[in-house]
Amino acid sequence: MGYGIHKGEALVRVATETKTIMSSRKKYKINPETLLYEIDKVSAKSRFLDFLFKSLGMIAMCFVYFWLYTSVFGLELPKTTILKKQNAEWVSRLEVLGKEMEQCESTLAGLQMRDDQIYRNIFGMNEISPEVRNAGFGGVNRYSYLDVMGPNSLLLRTTMRQDILTKKTYVQSKSFDEISAISKRAGDMASCIPAISPFLTDDSKYTLTSPFGYRSDPITGSSKMHTGFDFACPPGNPVYATGDGVIESVKFELFGYGNSVVIDHGFGYKTRYAHMKSIYVAEGMSIKRGECLGESGNSGRVTGPHLHYEVMYRDEYVNPENYMDLTMPKEEYAEMVKKAAQQSSKVLTPHTRVKMPN
Numbered sequence: 001m002g003y004g005i006h007k008g009e010a011l012v013r014v015a016t017e018t019k020t021i022m023s024s025r026k027k028y029k030i031n032p033e034t035l036l037y038e039i040d041k042v043s044a045k046s047r048f049l050d051f052l053f054k055s056l057g058m059i060a061m062c063f064v065y066f067w068l069y070t071s072v073f074g075l076e077l078p079k080t081t082i083l084k085k086q087n088a089e090w091v092s093r094l095e096v097l098g099k100e101m102e103q104c105e106s107t108l109a110g111l112q113m114r115d116d117q118i119y120r121n122i123f124g125m126n127e128i129s130p131e132v133r134n135a136g137f138g139g140v141n142r143y144s145y146l147d148v149m150g151p152n153s154l155l156l157r158t159t160m161r162q163d164i165l166t167k168k169t170y171v172q173s174k175s176f177d178e179i180s181a182i183s184k185r186a187g188d189m190a191s192c193i194p195a196i197s198p199f200l201t202d203d204s205k206y207t208l209t210s211p212f213g214y215r216s217d218p219i220t221g222s223s224k225m226h227t228g229f230d231f232a233c234p235p236g237n238p239v240y241a242t243g244d245g246v247i248e249s250v251k252f253e254l255f256g257y258g259n260s261v262v263i264d265h266g267f268g269y270k271t272r273y274a275h276m277k278s279i280y281v282a283e284g285m286s287i288k289r290g291e292c293l294g295e296s297g298n299s300g301r302v303t304g305p306h307l308h309y310e311v312m313y314r315d316e317y318v319n320p321e322n323y324m325d326l327t328m329p330k331e332e333y334a335e336m337v338k339k340a341a342q343q344s345s346k347v348l349t350p351h352t353r354v355k356m357p358n
């Protein structure tokens with residue numbers, strides 16, 4: 001043996017080293033000069049590159065696996081499945097909500113129609129205009145927080161629809177409040193609506209000179225709507241309230257209506273008494289049918305002394321002839337005036353009565 005060791009020793013050594021190699025994770029290589037196994041020393045750079053390539057390989061494997069799972073086999077990740085389920089549930093809820101709102105809208109539309117055509121009509125109240133009923137919410141974009149959902153998303157549409165429904169319900173609710181308040185006075189309706197002549201029904205005291213409607217203007221001669229009814233008489237004839245109400249305005253004008261009184265009778269009715277000589281009432285005063293408002297005269301734009309009497313219903317002029325009974329016996333009228341004067345002393349404070357020079 002030219003290597004200076006016995007064959008037996010070499011075998012034992014090889015066997016021992018092989019055992020050592022088998023039981024170790026370290027890498028070994030044979031040194032061709034000594035014929036011995038030596039630890040294969042790997043540089044840190046090589047180990048790092050090895051680690052890096054293996055890691056990249058694993059990441060690539062993950063991507064391939066994900067691609068095969070989702071795109072090739074059409075499978076979903078568990079998280080995606082849960083989110084999709086939750087999304088479908090929310091869409092179903094919104095659709096159910098939409099159907100419920102549809103029913104509410106239908107019921108509300110019926111209420112609005114009855115409100116305008118029956119309830120408000122009964123009490124002489126104007127209909128609520130569609131502009132008011134359908135008014136939206138102005139100002140800043142209150143739905144900006146939903147922009148992320150898209151301009152036509154189900155959630156945005158549902159939210160807007162719900163807001164409109166809320167607004168319409170609020171308007172309707174306020175209307176019912178008004179009706180409720182006025183209906184408590186429904187028993188007073190008969191005494192409030194203008195129903196008598198503003199003058200004592202003694203036709204020796206006045207002359208009916210100009211009815212309601214188009215006529216030739218007594219000053220300019222052109223055709224013009226005459227919005228009232230004229231009772232010609234010498235100044236100083238007592239003028240009486242034709243229905244219960246509240247004095248809305250008392251005006252003293254050089255032109256136009258001259259000295260005039262407007263009474264708000266409620267239930268949509270108002271009356272105006274113009275060209276008066278003197279006025280005994282003040283704004284805000286409660287007034288009873290048959291109470292004296294003042295004296296007729298010739299103030300304002302007139303060609304002669306007369307009382308110009310107007311009836312307005314829901315802010316429109318109507319023919320006073322349809323609202324006064326000129327055939328009422330003068331004794332009955334006088335009795336009514338007497339009673340009204342007796343009640344007046346209880347209700348009205350004398351110092352609030354003002355007599356203005358004509």
Ligand SMILES: [Zn+2]
Nearest residue numbers: 228229230308
């Ligand atoms: Zn007139």
